[in-house]
Amino acid sequence: MKYVDEYRDAATIKRLAAEIGERADPQRTYRIMEVCGGHTHAIFRFGLAQLLPKNIELIHGPGCPVCVLPMGRMDVGLAMAEEQDLIFTAFGDMMRVPGSTGSPLESKARGADIRMVYSPLDALKIAQQHPDRPVMFFAIGFETTAPSTAVTLMRARQANVENFYVFCNHILVNPAIRALLEMDDMRLDAFIGPGHVTTVIGCDAYRFVAEEFRRPIVVSGFEPVDILQSIAMILRQMNAGVAKVENQYSRAVPWEGNPAARAALDLVFETRAAFEWRGMGEIPDSAYALCDEFAAFDAEKQIGVHGQTLPDPVEAQCGDVLKGALKPCDCRLFGTSCTPENPVGALMVSSEGACAAQYKYADVTISIDR
Ligand code: SF4
DSSP states (O other): OTTTGGGGOHHHHHHHHHHHHHHSOTTSOEEEEEEEHHHHHHHHHTTGGGGSOTTEEEEEEEEOHHHHSOHHHHHHHHHHHHHSOOEEEEOGGGTTOOBTTBOHHHHHHTTOEEEEOSSHHHHHHHHHHOTTSOEEEEEEESTTTHHHHHHHHHHHHHTTOSSEEEEEEEBOHHHHHHHHHTSTTOOOOEEEEOHHHHHHHOGGGGHHHHHTTOOOEEEOOSSHHHHHHHHHHHHHHHHHTOOOEEESOTTTOOTTOOHHHHHHHHHHEEEOSEEEETTTEEEETOBEEEOGGGGGGBHHHHSOOOOOOOOOOTTOOHHHHHTTSSOGGGSTTBTTTBOSSSOSSGGGTSTTOHHHHHHHHTTOOOOTTO
């Protein structure tokens, strides 16, 4: 398959692994965080960590939007569904995410009208088909998915749809990277930058990482060759003592991102003063809310629910995994109390969750000799 097979080519993988081995200075360590959950899954799926020298450590970051959502936000969304008799719509990977009273699927089993959609436009269509009932879309994701929510709201306004609401949980990647870099015990040397988000925000958005914090960041694709090539580029920068933004994923990511998508974001959203991230606390300017012009569609304003903060179960160590302080398998619940069938945290069920990736692929390593 074009754009897949050549990025999984065994000979190229072998060559890159050898190049990384040669570049890695045995006298130092390289702690590299992949911000995006898509990278985390690729790293586990293809066994990439096993191809690296022992002094290169890949640290899994907070790049799964479902995983970083505090449990209280899920509780609020489900309270809307169960108490307000509305139609709750969300993407499929939200359906098994646990709130304190269960997941959307469990809420559905209790009688709530919970529906999976493939896009916010599907949710808008449901609202147009049921003008007598409120329909809420549980919007979640980084700048990657926020433009589709923005465009849906623009269409809802254009079509004068009065029963459509968005519960906005869109978050922004750079405030989280900044928060990580400002942590007292921060020990990150470089970042593999998120490919999908960057198609929207552009590479220049990461200049602060290189210029202010002196850390290399390489925007990367999601195939094994992409990730290994990005690691080689990072090592080249670190060994030369430089820190800059580079774009390994230029076949998909224009340096300038997508100005039209950013214009839609600017039109529909404003930045919240602060937003709570699971395990990281409140991060300033790290999430979107609907701006006043779109307040009529804002579930938080129109349906009368308010955010609340509920702690994760004390024994769950999701926060430490999200900050990169703990490997998923080192959580005391991993694979015992917490499994994909009975998840305690969202990291175990989200398609981008680090715990789900390690649980699924832990013993899988591709053969580079195939
Ligand atoms: S194993 Fe479960 S409880 Fe532990 S960090 Fe992962 S999702 Fe959270």
